[in-house]
Amino acid sequence: MEEQLNVMLEVKNLAVSFYNKSGEIQAVRDVSYQLKKGEVLGIVGESGSGKSVSSHCILRLIPDNGKVRSGEILFEGKDILKMSQKEMQNLRGNRISMIFQDPMTALDPLFTVEYQLNESLKKHTGMGSAERKKRMVELLELVGINQPERRLKQYPHELSGGMRQRVMIAIALSCSPNLLIADEPTTALDVTIQAQIIDLLKELKEKLGMAIIFITHDLGVVSDICDRIIVMYAGKIVEEGTSREIFYQHRHPYTQGLLESVPDIGKDQNERLKPIKGNPPDMSSVKPGCAFAPRCREAMRICVREEPPLMELSEGHCAACWGLLGAVEK
């Protein structure tokens, strides 16, 4: 019971498709997961695996040609997919914030940092002008920007990439969200700055106690910030567990493949990384069987015939792979 009370977000059997001239693209296929208060959940997978679409649904940010075909997204017990526009606005501004990969497209180049932060505070809080000014400085300090008064007067192009992402995070925090969705927030940054932004998110999580959904195609990036990790492939969850389970006790060959394609600091720098051979499937014609089977080193006959269900390996650690059953027909 206490466990259940701690659940902030519950995604249940979410399925999302896009429709274009050539038909249906099944972007998200039956995704379910829970997020507890204050927890950091990583969502990893190659490009096109449905990480963004499944997470953007939480804020109902689905392009016009997309449709949620089924499922529920319960935020504190209430289905986001059934909320009125007014409830959505309240949710977007006050409870859930999102930061994107490229802060240059999310920040308006024509306005100063001050203008953009101020607009956000005006929209999401009842603060008066003096209070907002004070809060803007506090927010920039919180995200590790020094000389905040000077920075407030600057335009986005006057800031470095890492600084712009910090400003984006400050804007996202301006409404004191309970949940921050970070969609590849470090992809556009170089490795050192990436690490700094991740440290910042970790620090903010500790300080503010908010939950974070951290989306990335790079398992290496999420290793020290996430409590739990979901691995997605072709619109489905193929493995889910604590960070430790995903790194050290993973059971899905795709998770293994992703880990082999991550640069390892401990390894010889000259050692070649092994990208997973082949390409993800075309989601406009979903074939029977496991979507990863054509690229899987361990595929068996059953894998191309029947889709494996998510099987629980231990409490909270699941994987969808026929290989887990051991002696199935080869």
Ligand SMILES: Nc1ncnc2c1ncn2[C@@H]1O[C@H](COP(=O)(O)OP(=O)(O)OP(=O)(O)O)[C@@H](O)[C@H]1O
């Ligand atoms: N507006 C759209 N119209 C048609 N198909 C779309 C649209 N948006 C996304 N898709 C498709 O949905 C699938 C999932 O896309 P999604 O953006 O969630 O992938 P992702 O895992 O976030 O990838 P990346 O790492 O590249 O950001 C992909 O096959 C993609 O081509």
Ligand SMILES: [Mg+2]
């Ligand atoms: Mg994406």
